[in-house]
Amino acid sequence: MMRFDAAYFDRQVERRGTLCEKWDGLGRSYGNPDALPMWVADMDIPCPPAVVEALKARVEHGIFGYTMECPEDRQSVVDFLAARHAWHVEPESLVWSPSVLSTLKVAIQLFTEPGDGVIVQPPIYPPFLSIPESLGRRRVLNPLRRTEDGWKMDLENLEDCLRDGAKALMLCSPHNPVGRVWSREELEQLVALLRRYDAKLIADEIHHDLIMPGHTQTSVMTLGVEDMAIVGISATKTFNLAGLEFSTAVIPDAGLRQRFIQTMQAYGSCAGNLLSRMAQRTAYQQGIPWLEGLLAYLDDARRMLREVLERDFPGVEMSDLQGTYLAWLDFTAYTQDPQRLWQWAAQAGVAVGKGHEFMGPGFARFNLACPHAQLLESLDRLHAALPQLRESR
Numbered sequence: 001m002m003r004f005d006a007a008y009f010d011r012q013v014e015r016r017g018t019l020c021e022k023w024d025g026l027g028r029s030y031g032n033p034d035a036l037p038m039w040v041a042d043m044d045i046p047c048p049p050a051v052v053e054a055l056k057a058r059v060e061h062g063i064f065g066y067t068m069e070c071p072e073d074r075q076s077v078v079d080f081l082a083a084r085h086a087w088h089v090e091p092e093s094l095v096w097s098p099s100v101l102s103t104l105k106v107a108i109q110l111f112t113e114p115g116d117g118v119i120v121q122p123p124i125y126p127p128f129l130s131i132p133e134s135l136g137r138r139r140v141l142n143p144l145r146r147t148e149d150g151w152k153m154d155l156e157n158l159e160d161c162l163r164d165g166a167k168a169l170m171l172c173s174p175h176n177p178v179g180r181v182w183s184r185e186e187l188e189q190l191v192a193l194l195r196r197y198d199a200k201l202i203a204d205e206i207h208h209d210l211i212m213p214g215h216t217q218t219s220v221m222t223l224g225v226e227d228m229a230i231v232g233i234s235a236t237k238t239f240n241l242a243g244l245e246f247s248t249a250v251i252p253d254a255g256l257r258q259r260f261i262q263t264m265q266a267y268g269s270c271a272g273n274l275l276s277r278m279a280q281r282t283a284y285q286q287g288i289p290w291l292e293g294l295l296a297y298l299d300d301a302r303r304m305l306r307e308v309l310e311r312d313f314p315g316v317e318m319s320d321l322q323g324t325y326l327a328w329l330d331f332t333a334y335t336q337d338p339q340r341l342w343q344w345a346a347q348a349g350v351a352v353g354k355g356h357e358f359m360g361p362g363f364a365r366f367n368l369a370c371p372h373a374q375l376l377e378s379l380d381r382l383h384a385a386l387p388q389l390r391e392s393r
């Protein structure tokens with residue numbers, strides 16, 4: 001039986017030369033092909049070995065003709081959600097979708113009309129900022145509030161947005177990039193407010209399995225929102241399968257689900273393929289020991305990062321990382337110039353997520369899902385270059 005301990009996750013696997021955006025895209029996006037990539041939200045960690053074995057066996061067969069849905073596909077999601085989240089869904093509530101972003105886009109088209117306001121809460125994963133307008137909707141900003149107690153949703157301002165007629169909210173839960181795992185109480189307040197104004201909820205819960213000890217993820221779908229919400233989840237984030245492009249929308253309401261499927265089909269969307277479905281099924285069925293090892297490893301990474309920042313990076317603050325493997329680092333004491341921070345880091349040999357793209361100038365998003373040695377090396381490089389960032393203030 002394989003042990004998913006620190007020694008397992010410490011192994012560095014070469015990704016250069018595999019058409020990997022995170023490594024092979026460094027020159028194009030950061031001007032430094034030799035930087036350590038702490039940007040794109042995938043992991044420098046191989047997926048569960050059971051997934052590789054299943055895919056290998058299937059690929060060996062050599063025939064990839066027209067295929068059918070495996071009856072276990074749905075049950076594997078149902079069982080996983082019950083086991084990991086005590087979230088009970090009916091198999092027929094699940095709709096396959098090529099990606100969570102596709103789910104969000106189709107949901108906006110179902111729930112709103114051209115010209116309607118769609119609320120997003122920055123700082124936020126950049127596609128949220130462009131999706132509403134790309135679909136002819138109005139983007140309405142409800143920025144998160146930074147308090148002594150961490151990042152919060154601004155429910156007062158949200159109510160103003162709803163009073164002004166916004167029709168839907170795109171929720172990121174847990175929130176990329178600030179790392180909040182929204183509490184049940186916070187989500188209940190949000191839902192009550194949306195319901196009062198008859199607004200819809202489009203929830204991206206793609207990071208829902210990546211929860212740090214001491215925090216509990218609540219899916220909005222467990223809060224009685226079946227008639228007004230669509231949720232997107234995906235094994236691709238949890239198990240590092242993003243290149244296989246597959247995901248699940250959870251839509252218990254039969255009428256809504258039918259309309260969702262029709263819209264997807266109208267765009268000719270065909271979700272998943274033989275291999276991506278197999279990867280998802282195998283990961284959900286056999287990946288839990290790997291996931292538990294990963295979460296322990298990420299928790300150690302989170303602790304290491306906090307310690308190094310406190311020791312070596314005076315004035316740099318890290319948001320409380322409750323969920324996701326993406327730390328949100330505040331360098332505003334050094335610079336608030338949108339370009340300066342990532343350029344400085346890239347010159348130092350580290351590619352950090354560009355805060356301004358999330359509407360957080362002076363912040364860096366920092367991906368911890370890599371071997372600890374890579375994490376520590378990237379911090380060493382930044383530390384060595386810190387005097388230059390300080391001088392440029």
Ligand SMILES: Cc1ncc(COP(=O)(O)O)c(C=O)c1O
Nearest residue numbers: 041099100101125176204206247
């Ligand atoms: C919050 C969030 N949503 C969606 C995605 C992309 O998911 P997909 O590839 O399924 O569209 C990401 C990827 O980083 C993400 O962080």
